[in-house]
Amino acid sequence: MKYSLVAALLFQSTVVLGDLFPIHFRAPTAAHFLDIVRNDTFDFGCRPIAHPTDDGHFTLHALLTEEQIAHVQHEYQYASEISIHREVDKRQERATAPIGTGDRFKAGTVSPVGLGTQATGATIASIMNVAEINSATTALVNNFGVGSVTLPYKTFNGATQKAFFVGAGTDKSAYRLYLSAGVHARERGGPDNLIYWISDLVAANKANTGLKYGSKSYTAAQVKSVLAAGIVFFPLVNPDGVTYDQSSGSLWRKNRNTKSGTSGSSIGVDINRNFDFLWNFKKFFAPGEAPASTSPSSEVFAGTAAASESETKNHVSVYDSFPKLRWFMDIHSAAGDILYSWGDDENQSTSTTMNFQNSAYDGKRGPVGDTAYKEYAPAADVTAIKGVAAKTVAAMSAVGGRRYQAMQAVGLYATSGATDDYAYSRQWAKAGANKVYGFTMEFGYSTNFYPTASEFNQNILDTNAGFMDWALAAIGVGLN
Ligand SMILES: [Zn+2]
Structure with missing residues (x-):
């Protein structure tokens, strides 16, 4: 063995x-x-x-x-x-896309301009530094009336976090789409993909034009339809980690919390294993399964408690501020896929009692290919989320011809405490919570966390078309 x-x-x-x-x-x-x-x-x-x-x-x-x-x-x-x-x-030794120096958005006065509103072949020269991410979003607030919410918890290193909303006015219960990026620090370009897409939407809406990403085009009516769904975006979930990664080039993934370790890889928690979904994996999963880790030096260290991290709590607070969110997408790299629920085991739609809340199945979850446990998802939900994932990858593949695949998040191996499963689990785990369909996008090429400048720009085109078709497909399924 x-x-x-x-x-x-x-x-x-x-x-x-x-x-x-x-x-x-x-x-x-x-x-x-x-x-x-x-x-x-x-x-x-x-x-x-x-x-x-x-x-x-x-x-x-x-x-x-x-x-x-x-x-x-x-x-x-x-x-x-x-x-x-x-x-x-x-x-790490390739000519990777540079990180911006200074502030190209001039303290929130110059708006970011996405690739979908520029001529074919236009490029963006560098990845935003953390100050630029803040400056870019401030510019969208100042110049396009995008709303912002200051989230309740400061990060370990003291950063204030904000989420933003656009398209459906001031009533927060009118918002249906939620996208986040920058959970894993080293996945360079994630925040950029999201911010440039929002920039395209608001600019095209103002000019009453459409958008073009490579071979994919969208009409002005489609732009207005996507905005009208109400978009909430949290473009930099892990600013401490991104600051460290950009300064060190160390492929840093986790946040920078030193509670469980103060040097090297023992620092930090994997935010994407810290959410309150089967977090205590040693209790919930089959022996030998390791959907996360209790070792602080692991890249998938789950932290000291469910939602122990400020970034996690802030991410969750967005659902409470925008109570009718229906569709969630977490933006990661690098693999070239769209993942849909569930991530803790294979799906089944026949037994409602075989579910993540039923303690009779503790110690059985996780293994792929067995019959001891599969996670319950209503058949209509599975049809809906598979359909949306398929349309998203079709759009991404159509942009420039590289291949993306849609697959269930469990794939080869289970995860616990992830953003997408948490989103979908809320309808059962939290009284009064709205149903939220959860997705993870992993743009780019496998393990290519630091793209070249060319790849960085291709990723913007691919993801932005993916966001458009994801949103359009979600609207097609339903927002209520
Ligand atoms: Zn990731």
């Missing part, structure tokens, strides 16, 4: 992020990766995702140290169906 060998790696010293190398595993089926993905010291990006190849195989991408690569090469030397391949370059 390979698991015992892989598990031995759990006790190795902490990972030095700067020395991670992109590799991929290749095998005839996704199930061949099930042992590998149980290792919670390996960095699989946002989540372990198996991608189909053109020749009928599957790949699984990861960022590993030389020591880890040597271990897996040794471990799988006789496993002829699984091969391990180094990517051609060390990603």
